[in-house]
Amino acid sequence: MTRFARGWATGGRIGGAILLALAAVAVAAPWIAPGDPLAIAGRPLLPPFTDDRFPLGTDQLGRDVLAGLVHGAGASLIVGLAAAAAAIGIGILVGTVAGFFGGVADEALMRLTEAFQTVPTFLLALAMVSVLGASADHVVLAIAVSSWPATARLVRAEILSLKRRDYVDAARLAGMPPLAIAFREVLPGALQPVVALIGVTVGAAILVESSLAFLGLGDPNQVTWGGMVANGRAALRSAPQLVALPGAAVALTVLAVSLLGDGIAARLAPRRDR
Amino acid sequence: MDAALAVEDLAVRFPGAGCTGDVLAVDGISLAVARGEIQALIGESGSGKSVTLLALAGLLPPTARISGRIWLEGRPLHDLPARARAALRGRGIGMVFQDPAGSLNPVLTAGSQLDEVVTVHQGLRGRAARRESEALLARVGIGDPARRARAFPHQLSGGMKQRVAIAMALAARPAVLLADEPTTALDATVQAQIFDLLVGLVEEERLALLLVTHDLSVAAAVADRIAVLYAGRIVEQRPAASLVVTPAHPYTRALTQAALPFRAAANRDRRLPGLPGSTPAAGGSGCAFATRCPLAVARCRSEAPPLEGHADGTVACWRAGESAP
Numbered sequence: 053m054t055r056f057a058r059g060w061a062t063g064g065r066i067g068g069a070i071l072l073a074l075a076a077v078a079v080a081a082p083w084i085a086p087g088d089p090l091a092i093a094g095r096p097l098l099p100p101f102t103d104d105r106f107p108l109g110t111d112q113l114g115r116d117v118l119a120g121l122v123h124g125a126g127a128s129l130i131v132g133l134a135a136a137a138a139a140i141g142i143g144i145l146v147g148t149v150a151g152f153f154g155g156v157a158d159e160a161l162m163r164l165t166e167a168f169q170t171v172p173t174f175l176l177a178l179a180m181v182s183v184l185g186a187s188a189d190h191v192v193l194a195i196a197v198s199s200w201p202a203t204a205r206l207v208r209a210e211i212l213s214l215k216r217r218d219y220v221d222a223a224r225l226a227g228m229p230p231l232a233i234a235f236r237e238v239l240p241g242a243l244q245p246v247v248a249l250i251g252v253t254v255g256a257a258i259l260v261e262s263s264l265a266f267l268g269l270g271d272p273n274q275v276t277w278g279g280m281v282a283n284g285r286a287a288l289r290s291a292p293q294l295v296a297l298p299g300a301a302v303a304l305t306v307l308a309v310s311l312l313g314d315g316i317a318a319r320l321a322p323r324r325d326r
Numbered sequence: 327m328d329a330a331l332a333v334e335d336l337a338v339r340f341p342g343a344g345c346t347g348d349v350l351a352v353d354g355i356s357l358a359v360a361r362g363e364i365q366a367l368i369g370e371s372g373s374g375k376s377v378t379l380l381a382l383a384g385l386l387p388p389t390a391r392i393s394g395r396i397w398l399e400g401r402p403l404h405d406l407p408a409r410a411r412a413a414l415r416g417r418g419i420g421m422v423f424q425d426p427a428g429s430l431n432p433v434l435t436a437g438s439q440l441d442e443v444v445t446v447h448q449g450l451r452g453r454a455a456r457r458e459s460e461a462l463l464a465r466v467g468i469g470d471p472a473r474r475a476r477a478f479p480h481q482l483s484g485g486m487k488q489r490v491a492i493a494m495a496l497a498a499r500p501a502v503l504l505a506d507e508p509t510t511a512l513d514a515t516v517q518a519q520i521f522d523l524l525v526g527l528v529e530e531e532r533l534a535l536l537l538v539t540h541d542l543s544v545a546a547a548v549a550d551r552i553a554v555l556y557a558g559r560i561v562e563q564r565p566a567a568s569l570v571v572t573p574a575h576p577y578t579r580a581l582t583q584a585a586l587p588f589r590a591a592a593n594r595d596r597r598l599p600g601l602p603g604s605t606p607a608a609g610g611s612g613c614a615f616a617t618r619c620p621l622a623v624a625r626c627r628s629e630a631p632p633l634e635g636h637a638d639g640t641v642a643c644w645r646a647g648e649s650a651p
Contacts, residue, residue: 222429
């Protein structure tokens with residue numbers, strides 16, 4: 053392994069460790085910060101490190117900032133992962149069918165993909181959540197629907213280069229049904245670059261989720277980091293930590309996801325030509 | 327018809343794009359292979375031997391126009407609807423490809439790819455399928471099949487990969503095995519082992535083997551009958567033993583002379599007689615070989631010779647059996 057690849061592997065371990073810690077915090081949220089994180093708990097605008105009950109202080113309404121951060125981790129991670137999983141699932145399905153079957157199916161699916169690509173991801177997600185209404189399910193759906201095209205195009209390109217291999221002909225001659233050949237023989241070989249895309253997709257999904265929440269389109273009954281930034285914005289001059297802390301949490305999460313994704317991709321890369 | 331595979335008047339045409347005309351790759355080939363028999367198909371690059379094999383396997387791209395009649399164990403493939411034809415082919419024909427690295431799926435273990443074929447054809451699942459896969463691996467001479475079944479293709483040697491590919495071709499218990507230069511990508515010593523395996527399988531399983539190769543010495547050593555292909559047509563078809571000793575067609579004669587004799591080491595300065603020029607496209611008027619033939623006369627250029635009985639086989643040449651002046 054080259055020094056470069058080893059560097060990525062270390063980064064991947066760090067990213068993985070951060071994500072594990074975040075997941076643990078999200079799971080343990082009810083014990084770390086019991087009660088409703090949206091409830092008024094104390095005096096408003098308490099600065100950090102001044103009151104033992106609120107280590108990170110309170111916001112303008114007297115809500116515990118630490119409790120918000122801890123409970124927000126789950127929302128960000130779950131929405132991000134679910135949206136990315138759905139987007140990658142749609143992308144794999146569309147890309148495999150388009151690439152393997154070609155012809156009319158390919159034309160139709162690729163024009164559809166391009167239609168989705170011409171609309172900026174965030175605007176499409178924004179429009180969908182505005183129409184459907186703000187809830188966690190709708191946010192996941194909106195992010196998935198707006199971010200599958202990249203995966204679809206990548207998978208299609210990989211499938212195109214793999215489908216003329218002899219083992220595909222061998223499977224065809226052996227009488228395997230075309231769908232089975234596409235998904236069981238060809239697709240596994242096309243998945244490796246998709247793994248590299250997972251990190252990017254999850255990171256982007258978390259960012260879109262936070263952005264939607266910032267605009268007030270997150271689930272109103274859940275704390276989200278984006279929502280905390282939006283609330284803290286009004287007190288930016290007097291209490292900048294209300295924006296900086298949840299903002300840093302988003303940045304740290306996306307960084308960790310991205311490091312882990314690159315680490316996994318670097319780990320898989322040398323296997324390609326063996 | 328008692329042949330396992332019989333082909334009559336097979337022609338394959340690829341429509342040309344734009345200003346180029348259609349390309350005739352195979353121009354009326356007739357063959358029959360019986361169970362327990364090895365028929366070799368030899369010719370230069372571009373003679374249509376691989377296209378013939380792919381047409382028989384049904385693996386040509388949909389743009390190819392195929393005509394002619396094919397019988398698989400007496401059943402006419404050409405009369406069947408596409409779906410039934412594919413099913414009949416799947417059960418009756420196995421194919422071994424040139425490059426074992428390409429014919430095995432790099433991301434699946436040898437065993438799991440075999441399992442899938444076994445599942446499709448024998449309806450076995452899970453452990454039963456794996457047992458059958460291991461039996462097939464043992465059948466093709468792979469030691470410790472249980473361990474090899476868990477190996478990925480990149481963990482196997484070239485010869486081992488080709489054995490796995492042969493096992494996959496055998497999984498459907500086919501009557502006919504098509505082999506497209508099955509040893510070209512392998513070392514010479516491994517070549518011999520693979521041919522030993524194929525010859526043994528043909529005898530023991532009563533397979534009909536259609537072997538495509540450009541190596542006349544391999545064909546002569548392995549095959550019962552040899553068909554020589556030139557520009558999409560069979561120019562000579564005879565028992566292997568007599569074809570190499572007394573070639574009747576001038577092209578076959580040129581091929582036998584171009585093979586390196588073992589004595590060549592003794593007189594190093596002897597030049598290997600090659601054949602100038604290259605194979606023309608099929609489908610012209612007259613004999614396709616006339617432009618390169620030392621015996622060509624006016625009639626050769628105007629009128630294509632039919633494939634007619636000669637000695638113990640068939641030959642397509644107006645001057646069959648005559649030697650060079």
